[in-house]
Structure formats: structure tokens, C-alpha cells
Amino acid sequence: xxxxxxxxxxxxxxxxxxxxxxxxxxxxxxxxxxxxxxxxxxxxxxxxxxxxxxxxxxxxxxxxxxxxxxxxxxxxxxxxxxxxxxxxxxxxxxxxxxxxxxxxxxxxxxxxxxxxxxxxxxxxxxxxxxxxxxxxxxxxxxxxxxxxxxxxxxxxxxxxxxxxxxxxxxxxxxxxxxxxxxxxxxxxxxxxxxxxxxxxxxxxxxxxxxxxxxxxxxxxxxxxxxxxxxxxxxxxxxxxxxxxxxxxxxxxxxxxxxxxxxxxxxxxxxxxxxxxxxxxxxxxxxxxxxxxxxxxxxxxxxxxxxxxxxxxxxxxxxxxxxxxxxxxxxxxxxxxxxxxxxxxxxxxxxxxxxxxx
Amino acid sequence: xxxxxxxxxxxxxxxxxxxxxxxxxxxxxxxxxxxxxxxxxxxxxxxxxxxxxxxxxxxxxxxxxxxxxxxxxxxxxxxxxxxxxxxxxxxxxxxxxxxxxxxxxxxxxxxxxxxxxxxxxxxxxxxxxxxxxxxxxxxxxxxxxxxxxxxxxxxxxxxxxxxxxxxxxxxxxxxxxxxxxxxxxxxxxxxxxxxxxxxxxxxxxxxxxxxxxxxxxxxxxxxxxxxxxxxxxxxxxxxxxxxxxxxxxxxxxxxxxxxxxxxxxxxxxxxxxxxxxxxxxxxxxxxxxxxxxxxxxxxxxxxxxxxxxxxxxxxxxxxxxxxxxxxxxxxxxxxxxxxxx
Numbered sequence: 001x002x003x004x005x006x007x008x009x010x011x012x013x014x015x016x017x018x019x020x021x022x023x024x025x026x027x028x029x030x031x032x033x034x035x036x037x038x039x040x041x042x043x044x045x046x047x048x049x050x051x052x053x054x055x056x057x058x059x060x061x062x063x064x065x066x067x068x069x070x071x072x073x074x075x076x077x078x079x080x081x082x083x084x085x086x087x088x089x090x091x092x093x094x095x096x097x098x099x100x101x102x103x104x105x106x107x108x109x110x111x112x113x114x115x116x117x118x119x120x121x122x123x124x125x126x127x128x129x130x131x132x133x134x135x136x137x138x139x140x141x142x143x144x145x146x147x148x149x150x151x152x153x154x155x156x157x158x159x160x161x162x163x164x165x166x167x168x169x170x171x172x173x174x175x176x177x178x179x180x181x182x183x184x185x186x187x188x189x190x191x192x193x194x195x196x197x198x199x200x201x202x203x204x205x206x207x208x209x210x211x212x213x214x215x216x217x218x219x220x221x222x223x224x225x226x227x228x229x230x231x232x233x234x235x236x237x238x239x240x241x242x243x244x245x246x247x248x249x250x251x252x253x254x255x256x257x258x259x260x261x262x263x264x265x266x267x268x269x270x271x272x273x274x275x276x277x278x279x280x281x282x283x284x285x286x287x288x289x290x291x292x293x294x295x296x297x298x299x300x301x302x303x304x305x306x307x308x309x310x311x312x313x314x315x316x317x318x319x320x321x322x323x324x325x326x327x328x329x330x331x332x333x334x335x336x337x338x339x340x341x342x343x344x345x346x347x348x349x350x351x352x353x354x355x356x357x
Numbered sequence: 358x359x360x361x362x363x364x365x366x367x368x369x370x371x372x373x374x375x376x377x378x379x380x381x382x383x384x385x386x387x388x389x390x391x392x393x394x395x396x397x398x399x400x401x402x403x404x405x406x407x408x409x410x411x412x413x414x415x416x417x418x419x420x421x422x423x424x425x426x427x428x429x430x431x432x433x434x435x436x437x438x439x440x441x442x443x444x445x446x447x448x449x450x451x452x453x454x455x456x457x458x459x460x461x462x463x464x465x466x467x468x469x470x471x472x473x474x475x476x477x478x479x480x481x482x483x484x485x486x487x488x489x490x491x492x493x494x495x496x497x498x499x500x501x502x503x504x505x506x507x508x509x510x511x512x513x514x515x516x517x518x519x520x521x522x523x524x525x526x527x528x529x530x531x532x533x534x535x536x537x538x539x540x541x542x543x544x545x546x547x548x549x550x551x552x553x554x555x556x557x558x559x560x561x562x563x564x565x566x567x568x569x570x571x572x573x574x575x576x577x578x579x580x581x582x583x584x585x586x587x588x589x590x591x592x593x594x595x596x597x598x599x600x601x602x603x604x605x606x607x608x609x610x611x612x613x614x615x616x617x618x619x620x621x622x623x624x625x626x627x628x629x630x631x632x633x634x635x636x637x638x639x640x641x642x643x644x645x646x647x648x649x650x651x652x653x654x655x656x657x658x659x660x661x662x663x664x665x666x667x668x669x670x671x672x673x674x675x676x677x678x679x680x681x682x683x684x685x686x687x688x689x690x691x692x693x694x695x696x697x698x
Contacts, residue, residue, distance in 0.1 A: 012453045101531075211542040212550055213669075240666065247668030249549050252391030268478075280415050 046171025435647015455519025463488025510528020546673025621680025
């Protein structure tokens with residue numbers, strides 16, 4: 001009787017002891033991401049393979065060290081168009097033009113991956129842009145059972161979230177997204193330490209040029225976030241307009257007279273060319289890098305560079321590294337719980353043997 | 358005599374009105390900025406007085422745009438008057454021979470290719486210009502039958518060629534995708550990017566074309582009576598018609614090359630002036646020059662003030678919004694009422 005009781009007791013301890021790590025483990029391996037279309041994708045584990053249908057996704061995968069998970073790319077990720085060195089020697093059959101006119105070819109390429117055993121529809125994910133003109137492509141792919149996660153951020157924090165989501169999808173740690181958040185925090189803290197208030201902030205505007213029209217950054221865009229988070233005052237902000245950018249002519253720049261003009265990276269001329277157009281040498285013009293407002297870690301470089309431009313004495317040199325993550329390590333938790341269970345079980349065995357004796 | 362004096366007085370009055378309109382809208386348009394300048398501040402800055410910022414805005418930034426509007430408006434105005442007289446058709450305009458479609462095709466090609474030794478800013482206007490002139494050559498060649506170029510054939514050929522070229526532009530736009538998004542805005546017309554370099558290129562072409570057309574005003578009056586009557590009056594109809602077509606195409610090509618397609622100026626302005634001062638091309642052509650310039654300046658001003666929450670609208674939208682209703686009104690009027698007979 002006592003022996004049976006002892007065995008039952010031991011069994012209960014072992015069961016409870018193993019259940020705790022399993023319970024803890026379940027909440028950390030289940031993945032649920034709601035994308036820019038408000039579509040939620042659930043994964044039981046990180047994706048084995050991904051398709052990077054956007055140069056932003058390819059750059060992010062490179063930066064977080066998981067490019068090998070990508071088995072298909074969109075044409076804009078090719079080296080000739082994106083300059084991403086890591087894909088330079090990839091074969092042409094790994095690239096496909098992702099557009100509504102070409103959606104049948106995109107679907108066919110993905111189905112071919114399924115047929116040759118490379119792609120698992122249940123657990124592999126397609127990463128793409130959330131532009132409305134691509135919605136037919138995503139709908140077509142989802143119609144064939146593919147999982148698609150789209151991204152369409154318009155803020156710096158939104159881009160950080162994009163990087164974090166991609167890290168989660170592929171099972172990477174969150175070092176890169178944490179670093180991106182840290183840079184923003186570091187800049188804000190440094191400015192506060194030096195007592196930079198609203199009246200002392202440098203003034204700036206963001207200008208882009210598209211389809212022969214100049215547009216000024218209002219709010220709700222990444223580059224305007226660069227200005228704000230880098231400690232600048234966006235003179236282009238107009239609360240009467242509800243749009244992120246609005247058309248202007250260059251008289252706007254002359255009349256607003258900002259300290260800095262941040263010129264969009266896609267402007268075909270140089271900063272010097274633009275300065276000549278303005279005819280006002282007191283306004284500093286800086287042309288941004290094209291990838292800095294892309295949905296990838298390059299945005300962090302953009303933010304740091306702009307902060308260094310505005311306050312060179314505070315933000316110079318390399319980007320500071322984020323401190324080591326303070327998130328709890330679940331592995332130690334498992335070991336601890338397991339050790340407690342073993343100790344209690346051994347103690348129970350010893351006690352019962354003594355009583356018998 | 359009394360009737361002639363009356364007509365002269367009316368013509369002078371119209372010219373005076375057009376000049377005043379031109380000057381007023383010139384200053385109003387020069388005053389347009391992110392924060393519009395007061396009228397007299399703009400006038401002061403025009404002559405180099407006032408704040409440095411105002412002088413930069415008026416003389417450096419706005420003046421090229423205003424001068425370009427004057428040149429383009431003048432050219433399209435007189436080209437429209439000439440086209441209506443050559444074709445003896447009140448619906449004719451500078452773009453009737455498919456010239457706008459030809460220019461758009463050239464611009465679309467310019468936006469989708471790169472030539473290393475030609476900057477993009479010059480490539481698009483250059484190809485638009487060449488394409489526009491090539492379209493005239495094509496339409497004229499198609500219409501040239503048995504040593505003659507009937508105006509009806511010219512019109513129909515222009516419509517057919519224009520439709521074909523528009524389809525090519527659509528095809529290019531579809532294939533190129535985002536790369537040719539700019540062509541849509543180009544076809545709406547945009548004065549905002551005019552520079553002093555552009556003005557210096559367009560001005561001589563406009564002057565040459567306008568002078569050639571003005572020199573044919575008397576012959577044009579004869580041609581409006583019909584080819585047979587014009588021949589009887591000693592007009593070399595075929596030669597004059599060809600000269601006028603080339604001159605109006607030259608002026609139209611120069612106009613669209615840098616600012617895109619701006620419609621209805623050549624249709625609306627000659628008509629309004631014909632009602633006001635009669636069909637005599639010796640007065641109508643120079644009046645169309647001034648009237649076209651004033652009309653485009655007015656439309657450019659309106660495009661900048663009408664929707665402040667959006668910003669600057671393409672000027673071609675404004676000319677169409679004003680011109681199209683007038684065009685409908687025109688369709689309902691008899692030819693005699695619009696001074697055609």
C-alpha cells in the first residue's frame with residue numbers, strides 16, 4: 001500500500017513538473033501576426049521558408065541573418081535593381097515580377113515550389129507590400145492556400161514593427177528591431193540630457209519630387225518621423241491638411257526658410273543642383289539615401305544620420321549598440337522547474353523509505 | 358466709314374482690355390507663393406524693390422513660369438485661330454492633327470529610356486517636340502493625294518493618327534507600369550517646372566512661328582472664302598496652307614514640349630475674340646496671341662488658388678473645366694452668331 005502511494009506521488013510530481021515547461025513553451029512558440037490588411041496569420045512554429053516579395057523583406061532578411069530561408073524573391077530584389085550584394089549570384093528562376101498583371105505567373109511559381117517539396121503551405125510565409133494595387137496578387141495566392149503577410153507602415157515605429165514581425169516569422173531573435181528602437185530612445189534621451197527644447201530645435205522640411213510635382217512632408221510619413229525623432233521641428237507640418245504630403249512649389253521652401261531641407265532619395269538631381277534651384281544658400285540641403293524610408297533596418301541608419309546632421313556634436317560616429325536584452329530566458333525556467341521536481345521526488349522517496357524502515 | 362470706325366474702335370477696345378487682363382494676371386501669378394504676396398509687394402519685387410525673399414520668389418522662381426505661360430498661351434492661341442481658319446472649322450484646335458498624341462508619345466518614350474549624354478530634363482521635351490513634328494509630317498503625307506491635300510482628309514487623318522498614337526501611349530503606360538506614372542500628369546499640363554533655360558529655348562521658336570503666321574493673316578482671310586476664291590485673289594493656297602500648318606505645329610510642339618498638353622486654349626480664345634472683334638485675321642491673330650497668354654495666365658493663377666487644401670492643380674484641368682462648357686455652348690450656337698460668316 002505504501003509502495004503504491006509512493007509511486008502515485010512520484011508520478012504526480014513528474015507530471016506536474018513536465019507540464020510547467022510545456023505550458024510555458026506553448027505560449028512562446030505559437031506565432032500570430034496581423035498584417036496591414038488586418039489579416040491574421042497563425043503559425044505553430046517559425047516558418048521554414050519564406051518568399052521575399054519586396055526588396056524591403058530581402059534587406060531585412062539579410063540584416064537579421066536569415067536570407068537562407070528565402071526561396072523566392074520579387075524582381076525588385078535582384079541585384080541589378082536593388083544593389084543587394086547577397087543576392088547577386090542567385091539564379092534568375094528565384095525571381096519573379098510581382099504585379100497584378102503577372103499574378104498568374106507568381107501563383108504558378110509558388111505552386112511549383114509546393115510541387116517540388118520546397119514549400120509547405122501550412123508553415124511557410126510570403127512577405128509582401130501592402131499596396132492596394134497588389135491586393136489581387138495576394139488574394140490569388142491565398143486562394144491557393146498560401147499564407148501571405150503584407151506590410152504598409154508609414155512611421156518609423158511601424159518599420160520597427162515590420163522588422164520585428166519578420167524576425168518573429170523566421171524565428172530570429174529580436175536584436176535588430178530592438179536596436180532600431182534603442183536608437184530612437186538614445187537620441188531622445190541625449191537631447192533631453194542636453195536640454196534641447198522646442199525653441200532650440202533645428203527646423204527642417206522633407207521634400208520629394210514625383211511626376212513633375214514637388215511634395216512637402218506633412219505628417220504620417222517615415223521621413224517626417226526622421227525629422228521629429230532626430231530632434232527637429234518639421235516646418236512643413238500643416239494640421240489643416242489631412243494628407244501625409246501635399247503639393248507645393250519651391251516658394252514654400254524659401255518662405256518657410258528651414259535650417260535643413262531633406263530631399264527625397266529618388267530626386268534625380270543632387271543636393272547641389274537643388275540648392276542652385278532655391279537660390280538661398282542659408283538653407284542646407286541633404287539628399288537622403290533611397291532605402292532609408294524603406295521597410296527595413298536601413299531606416300535606423302537614416303534616423304541616426306539625420307540626428308547627426310541636426311546635432312553633429314551629440315550624434316557622431318557609429319550607431320550605439322543596444323544593451324543586452326533583459327527578456328527572461330525560458331530555458332533557465334525549464335531547468336529550474338525540472339530541478340525542483342527532481343529534488344522533491346527524491347526527497348519523497350527518501351522519506352518514505354525511512355518511515356518503512 | 359462709320360461702320361469701319363466703329364469696328365476699329367471695337368478692336369482697339371478689345372486689345373486694350375486684353376493688355377490690361379494680361380498685366381493684371383501677370384502680377385497676380387507672380388505673387389503666387391506658398392504664402393501669397395500682396396499685389397503691390399509683388400509689383401515692387403518685380404522691379405527689384407522690397408524684401409530679398411520676395412525678390413527671389415518673384416524674379417527667380419515665378420518669373421520663368423509666368424513667361425512660359427505667356428509664350429505657351431500666345432502660341433496656342435494663335436495656332437488655334439490659324440487652324441480654325443485653315444480648316445474653315447470652328448471646332449479646330451492646335452491638337453486637331455493628332456499633335457498632342459504625338460507629343461505625348463514622345464514624352465512617354467523619353468520617360469522610359471535613358472540616353473547617357475542627354476539629361477532626362479531635356480530628353481522628354483526634345484522627344485516630345487520631335488514626335489509632334491513627326492506626327493504633322495505623317496498626317497500630311499497620308500492626306501497628300503494626287504498632288505492635293507484636302508482639308509477634310511487632313512482632319513480625318515489627324516483623328517486617325519491621333520487615336521493610333523494615343524493607343525501606343527496607353528500600351529507603353531501599361532507595360533512600363535510605375536515608371537510611366539508621370540505621363541498621366543504630363544498629359545494634364547504643368548507650368549510649375551518652367552526654368553529660365555526652358556524659356557530661352559521656347560521663346561525663339563514661338564517668335565518665329567508667330568511671326569510666320571502673322572505674315573499670312575491677309576492670305577488667311579482670302580482662304581476662309583474657299584480655295585477657289587483664294588486662288589482667284591492670287592493666294593498660293595497650297596503653299597500658304599503648308600506654311601501655316603508647319604508654323605502652327607512648330608509653335609504647338611514648342612508649347613507642349615516643356616509643359617505637357619494644355620487643351621482648349623486654341624479652341625476657346627479665338628472664338629471669344631471672334632465674337633468680340635469679328636473674323637478679320639489681321640486683328641484676330643494678334644489678339645489671339647495676347648488673349649491666349651492672358652487666358653493661360655488666368656488659368657495658372659486659378660490652379661494655384663482654387664484648392665488650397667490639395668495644392669497646385671495641373672493647369673490643363675482648369676483650361677478644360679473652363680473650355681469644355683464653353684465648347685458645349687459653342688455647339689448650340691449658329692455659325693453666324695460666333696462671327697464665322
